[in-house]
Amino acid sequence: MRISTAALRQSDARMFTLVVAGLKAAGTRTAERCLTIPLSQMQATLRMINQQGGRLLSVTPADQAPSPPTPAPAPTAANAATAAVTTSAKHETVPVNLYRPKDPYVGTVLGNYSLLADGAIGRVNHITFDLSEGNLHYVEGQSIGIIPDGVDSNGKPNKLRLYSIASTRHGDNLEDKTVSLCVRQLQYEKDGETINGVCSTFLCDIEPGAKVKITGPVGKEMLLPPDEEANVIMLATGTGIAPMRAYLRRMFDPGERAKNPGYQFRGKAWLIMGVPTTPNLLYEEDFQNYLTEFPDNFRYTKAISREQKNPSGGRMYIQDRVAEHGDEIFTMIEDPKTHVYMCGLRGMEPGIDEAMSKAAEAKGLNWAELRPQLKKAERWHVETY
Numbered sequence: 001m002r003i004s005t006a007a008l009r010q011s012d013a014r015m016f017t018l019v020v021a022g023l024k025a026a027g028t029r030t031a032e033r034c035l036t037i038p039l040s041q042m043q044a045t046l047r048m049i050n051q052q053g054g055r056l057l058s059v060t061p062a063d064q065a066p067s068p069p070t071p072a073p074a075p076t077a078a079n080a081a082t083a084a085v086t087t088s089a090k091h092e093t094v095p096v097n098l099y100r101p102k103d104p105y106v107g108t109v110l111g112n113y114s115l116l117a118d119g120a121i122g123r124v125n126h127i128t129f130d131l132s133e134g135n136l137h138y139v140e141g142q143s144i145g146i147i148p149d150g151v152d153s154n155g156k157p158n159k160l161r162l163y164s165i166a167s168t169r170h171g172d173n174l175e176d177k178t179v180s181l182c183v184r185q186l187q188y189e190k191d192g193e194t195i196n197g198v199c200s201t202f203l204c205d206i207e208p209g210a211k212v213k214i215t216g217p218v219g220k221e222m223l224l225p226p227d228e229e230a231n232v233i234m235l236a237t238g239t240g241i242a243p244m245r246a247y248l249r250r251m252f253d254p255g256e257r258a259k260n261p262g263y264q265f266r267g268k269a270w271l272i273m274g275v276p277t278t279p280n281l282l283y284e285e286d287f288q289n290y291l292t293e294f295p296d297n298f299r300y301t302k303a304i305s306r307e308q309k310n311p312s313g314g315r316m317y318i319q320d321r322v323a324e325h326g327d328e329i330f331t332m333i334e335d336p337k338t339h340v341y342m343c344g345l346r347g348m349e350p351g352i353d354e355a356m357s358k359a360a361e362a363k364g365l366n367w368a369e370l371r372p373q374l375k376k377a378e379r380w381h382v383e384t385y
């Protein structure tokens with residue numbers, strides 16, 4: 001629909017009510033929903049409606065708006081576990097492959113700093129690229145490709161490596177023109193020699209001002225549901241925190257909340273994070289701030305493998321935390337508004353399945369049957385390497 005700009009020229013203090021059809025709420029598409037916003041947030045809200053595939057039916061000054069539609073009744077626990085019928089963000093509106101390897105975007109490095117504290121194991125850096133020269137944009141949960149400079153052992157140009165994006169669509173400076181990554185330098189021993197990963201070393205060593213070939217974005221597996229009341233359980237090992245850092249910023253960062261009038265998260269977000277040592281915790285200060293500012297909405301559980309012990313006396317891994325809180329996690333999953341995201345080491349998957357099987361069994365349910373249903377309903381999101 002067209003919107004008259006006559007009203008928009010008036011004072012920013014005025015409030016408007018938008019009636020929108022087809023937005024997602026509680027995982028289902030709502031028939032109609034009213035959003036009351038100040039004029040200053042009009043453009044951002046229209047963008048959000050567009051991104052979520054909604055249809056704008058009317059815009060009226062708030063004092064003349066009709067009363068909001070009655071919300072649909074909440075789903076009951078009885079049908080919830082099998083009523084795995086919700087979906088994530090609208091897939092067709094998510095950008096993919098805007099830049100391909102043959103013609104990549106060339107971005108400039110804006111910043112590159114270590115995320116680790118003194119005494120940490122290895123190197124993990126947060127690296128930000130400028131996107132202002134092109135059309136590379138993305139949403140939370142996607143990945144980009146990086147083509148490192150140089151050639152491989154056969155003399156051919158290096159191939160691209162995919163990295164999960166650690167920033168929100170607005171970028172760390174909220175100007176919609178940057179993308180950030182969280183990269184661990186890969187190192188392993190071969191024939192008594194330390195081998196450094198080609199791309200991860202290229203990225204960890206890169207200086208601000210350098211130019212980098214970027215492809216993508218790609219990926220629709222890890223999209224965040226647009227439902228502001230969703231529950232989001234996040235299971236991350238190490239740099240698998242990247243998409244979760246983006247989700248949590250979108251949910252709780254004050255600048256993000258101001259930018260996203262249509263996404264004022266008020267569900268429960270539970271991060272279960274695995275790292276080897278305390279100095280290896282990533283984005284810890286941000287997460288502590290969210291705990292302080294949103295104690296009713298954010299929960300944070302750590303598995304610090306080389307400092308904490310699991311009940312059998314072994315290293316504490318995130319699957320041990322999932323087992324410890326199995327009933328609670330399972331009860332949350334029975335709510336159709338709950339999504340689970342897993343990112344990081346593939347090795348965590350069997351342990352998490354085992355913990356979930358036990359919790360399901362205790363309720364007379366079969367996890368092997370339930371998990372594919374959750375997956376089909378786009379509530380069980382896995383990206384592990």
Ligand code: NAP
Pocket residue numbers: 163164184237238239240241242274275276277280303304305306315317318319343344345346347348349351383384385
């Ligand atoms: P890291 O700092 O080494 O931490 C990983 C943590 O997981 C450590 O506490 C480690 O414990 C623990 N761990 C080791 N084996 C485990 C297992 N079988 N189950 C559960 N936890 C286990 O992590 P990192 O080097 O950043 O590695 C993260 C991994 O995620 C990499 O393989 C990376 O490629 C992958 N990744 C994937 C994506 C993606 O799929 N989109 C994105 C980012 C990263 P100990 O070392 O003490 O045993």
